Amino acid sequence: MQTELRLRILSGIVLAIVVLAATWFGGFTFRLLASAIGLLVYYEWSTITRMPETDFRANAFGWFSVGIIALLVVFGIDEFALPVLIGATLIGVVYALALKGSGWLAGGIGYAGLTVISLAAIRGDTANGFAAMVFIFAVVWATDILAYFIGRAIGGPKLAPPISPGKTWSGAIGGAISAVIAGTLVHMIFFPLNGLWIPMIAFVLSVFSQVGDLFESFIKRRFGVKDSSRLIPGHGGVMDRVDGLVFACFAAFLIALGDALVSGAANAPAGVFLFGP
Structure with missing residues (x-):
């Protein structure tokens, strides 16, 4: 238990330093952090909801959508990120309703994509x-x-x-x-x-x-x-x-x-x- 607690404290300190340093620098550094967080969130969302096994096409589209949003944010083309998010999420909804695909696709795109956009927008430059x-x-x-x-x-x-x-x-x-x-x-x-x-x-x-x-x-x-x-x-x-x-x-x-x-x-x-x- 003590070893696990030490590991938890150490990793927590490292995470805090990375996040606070990126927040301090802002700009490209923070946009890169926000995009990395969003991509990792989508990875975990898709893994938890088992999309890679149950609906490979939906998962591929989700990765593509969140990846595009992340790239737009990283390179500062923020004005296109939100429309892409809305469009991709709506496609996910239509896919679930009309084609009986994964209902978790739209949620994953919305959750991960808005993570990237909101973090980057609030920090700004x-x-x-x-x-x-x-x-x-x-x-x-x-x-x-x-x-x-x-x-x-x-x-x-x-x-x-x-x-x-x-x-x-x-x-x-x-x-x-x-x-x-x-x-x-x-x-x-x-x-x-x-x-x-x-x-x-x-x-x-x-x-x-x-x-x-x-x-x-x-x-x-x-x-x-x-x-x-x-x-x-x-x-x-x-x-x-x-x-x-x-x-x-x-x-x-x-x-x-x-x-x-x-x-x-x-x-x-x-x-x-x-x-x-």
Whole structure:
């Protein structure tokens, strides 16, 4: 057990250094990281749902679609990535409904593709993008860590027993409160706090982070899988580590996109939505 714990701690430190360094550099480095995460997420999704064995054609199309999205993001051609994602996902839906193909194809493309796009869009190439990503990291990590410890300390009614028997309402609420505090403090490091906008966003992103955790637990339970893969020593798979993060990024990106469309600033980086121009 001690050896496994040491391995878990060591790999966790290495992962944190890589992610934070890429976030600091931004630009091509972070876009490459976001694309790598998205491709690994699709690999694990397709493996969990057994698409390589049950529907080889669907899996090949999924790899092609997510690969194109990743390449567009890596080389900064972001304006085409979202239309490709929407088109490929719709093809996956039609394939499942009309040709009775794998129903997991559309979900895998949407999940992995939006992972790439949302991460890259939030970080962008600006200082505000860096601040936005650090803010989201703080919200997600505070949610994960404090929900675990508060849930164990207080216990009480289960949050979603059929999906994740260990999670409690006390942990979920404690994690959300901790995320609001952590996110607000991180924001105050970069900018003055004006009003309740940042605490509200931190709360929303914490809720989505917990939904992402439950969503991945549902997928794994549906297919009888303990870990999404064994790619990360001591931690399991990439999806096991980023499930909450990517859902928080989904929420931030989609809300930012909606805000940009309403305000007419469609080309504004998603990080501006959190911390202004």
